[in-house]
Amino acid sequence: MTTATLAPESVGLTREEYEEIRRRLGRDPSPLELRMFGVMWSEHCGYKHSKLTLQLLPTDSPRLLQGPGENAGVLDIGGGWAVAFKMESHNHPSAVDPFNGAATGVGGIIRDILAMGARPIALVDSLRFGPLHETRSRRQAAGVIAGIAAYGNCVGIPTVAGELVTDPGYRGTPLVNVACVGLVRHRELARSRAAGPGNPVMLVGARTGRDGIGGAAFASEELDTASEREDRASVQIGDPFAGKLLIEATVDALRTGGVVAVQDLGAAGLTCASSEMAARGGVGMRLELELVPLREEEMRPDEILLSESQERMLLVVMPEAAERVASIYCRWGLRADVVGEVTGGPLLTVLRAGAPIVSLPPYALAEAPVYRPAAREPETLHARWAMPEVSQTDPAQALLALLAAPAVAVKRVAFEQYDHMVQVRTVVAPGAGDAAVLRLPELSPKGLALVCDGDGRLTSLDPYRGARRAVAEAAANLACVGATPLGLTDCLNFGSPENPEVFWTFRQAVTGIADACRAMKIPVVGGNVSFYNESPDGPVLPTPVITMVGVLEDVSSTCGAGFRRADDMIILIGKTDPDLAASFYVSAVHGMHAGRPADVDFDAHQRVLAVVRDAVARGWLSSAHDCSEGGAAIAVAECAALGGLGAEVILPAAPRADIALFGEAPSRFVLSLPEHRLRDFQALAAARSVPLTILGRIGGDRLRLAASTDHRWAIDLPLAEIAAAYDALSSIL
């Protein structure tokens, strides 16, 4: 082994971190070891800037089977079944190579769920790009959607929910967050803790190549304009065919009962999987490089140990099960090679030609140092809370513009590219309701509801409130389909944590999520932090994304968002004090991110949600939709467009027509129901002191909205025009 020194900076480490490595090892690391530290102690793998803050998030739940710290969180859903779920970002690779970056993001999160022993049953994606009239953003969006489709469709996991938001704040730094949900029997739950000295360690799936080397380190850097050319080699190429085989073979292999531990090979490849599995189990591990099946000749040890080749997993198996496990992978046309064994000693040892080239305590690699970064409130924050004078524009034109904005518009162009029906569980398809609903034949008539929500605009204006609003809205979306929140996973997308203003924003957002979750008793069972989303334009719009999973007692009583029947009554419930501050209207129509977002009153929020949930479960409602971007007018217009039915609606009076129409406030819903249900529903709302306003009736082929009671329609548009605006994305992407 060469003793030539390698500067710590060349592997992304500081001098102080180098000294810490020396302290942990009691010697200088070899250049190979230093490279391994460089990747494992990158922000992407090591969470060194976020770890302490993440401890704020509540994880306790009576249903908790596995919290953060494993490949995914797991919650009990009764009947001996559990649901495993996690969300992850693949922002940097998707910026450089949208198709492959997104595809491998899907592959990676699927393997995390698989590593818990769960069969993946759904994908949820949350996407953010610059404005789509710009060629680069449009190309990124089209490429990412196609990449998600290519991988998810092939492996047969339906993509059932998602978001697509555009803002100049994502121009240089698109966000691609993908969540996967899986089902697992309690007794088949797998973990990644290596155990049992002498147990063989098997590398299964694809062979190891040179792709994606240093990907984790790359994901911890800021992107510059040359990245699209130069970093292409850091992006892995996915092989969904191998991914699908890996799912089936691993499900079969875990069922043998002979697998002690399993982990997916993602960032930092074999280095990360081996050191984390050994560290979690408090054991050592010995790997022999010659036993690793390679795709290319003459790969160097660091390339083998750090390769991020996709579709690989590391298994610790009982000796007597090794042959059986290998034959299962072989039947599926995959390799399964014993590459080492668990050892009793405290060391991770890598041998080449019988001689150790790496020998260090697994924890030293797996537990990166933890930092308390400096935090400072952004200087401009308070100034941005002042609301500038906003001129009133033609309400009809504003309505059409808001409906056509990607954040609001129907995402048909994306969902049609995703197979959202495979596995025959999809009861409420993407876009048809506020959340996707999957039936669970395993626990019939129960079902799961899935949704993701995040709002970079609100978070940039008030990170604490913006994050609380995201959690509140996810729960509101679940209530609309009749589901009770079970738990959530979050994906936290921010700029550089070394910038005190960014870090302050991050900490405020995490605190907001934590407080919202405590108020609603929803556990955070896992998640992902993506820092360094920076481009020459500056840091990304701070964007925490929440993926929330809910449970329905009976899927047959669920509810969509579109109007269903002419003559139904249209109701608004929740407090009616909408505001233009921080509204989507001010942002999308007037081009300003301004004003302080309203906070959520969680006591009131919980009561409104309970009313909506109860009414859905009792089958009283024809439709349910929460008021979010664009306020009550947009909510009504979406219900009309989705249902293909017109309506006449008079919104509660406000100081200005645009406030009544497009002003926003949390905890408001537009519902429709047959007139004979009205009295029962009013009683239900009154029992929980939830305000209720009758807005009007469904019918006709026009949408007419008034903002007061003077009987002048502020908006009077043919339904066809509403529908065309709502489907604007189909002609853009």
Add this chain to the structure above:
Amino acid sequence: MRFGVVIFPASNCDRDCVHVLRTVLGQEVEEVWHEEQSLDGLDAVVLPGGFAYGDYLRAGAVAARAPVMAAVRAFAQVGGPVLGICNGFQILLEAGMLPGAMLRNAVLRFRCTMVHVRVESTQTPFTRTLREGQVLQMPIAHGEGNYFAPGSLLSTIEEAGQIVLRYCDAGGRVNHGANPNGSVRNVAGVRNPAGNVVGLMPHPERASEDVLGSGDGRLLFESVIMWLETRKRSLVGA
């Protein structure tokens, strides 16, 4: 009845077909591995949807040469009912067991959406209990479902009544607006001359339970079950 559902590597609708046949319709189902050489003991065979062998080549091109396909061919030759759904249809085309070929969707994208189809031929075990002109609602989910046959072949199969389903609107009208993928003359499903081999792009297994939005697909499975029962009775009677 005893159904076989063939599993190729990266078939992904195999479990859905098994679920519908076994749980919804109460049939016996055998999962048939792609290396299987014999289909003895089976009454009907389903080639499910998916991306067999990854479909990195033309969809179905590799699977058409899988060991099990010799057995499927032999099974069909003696009149056994074979249903290819989506990727299964593509495989039957590539295997030469059905006429025509698939092109990429005219939109050059994968499309997953609910469509209507009109029954054009009841001369197959899968449509015997339906009536000509009946409109069914089923989903499609494919990137290569743009059915094509050159003019002379198309005339031949149309005249022989080998078109089983065509895309149509909710009212049963076959028109351009109802064509989701550019298929020539809105063809959504075809049969062989004998009628026992049928391929279709829509997924009947995804439309076999009302909770999923449509129960129309179940009619195709019920039809073949009834056909098999009738055949069995007549054999016993003879």
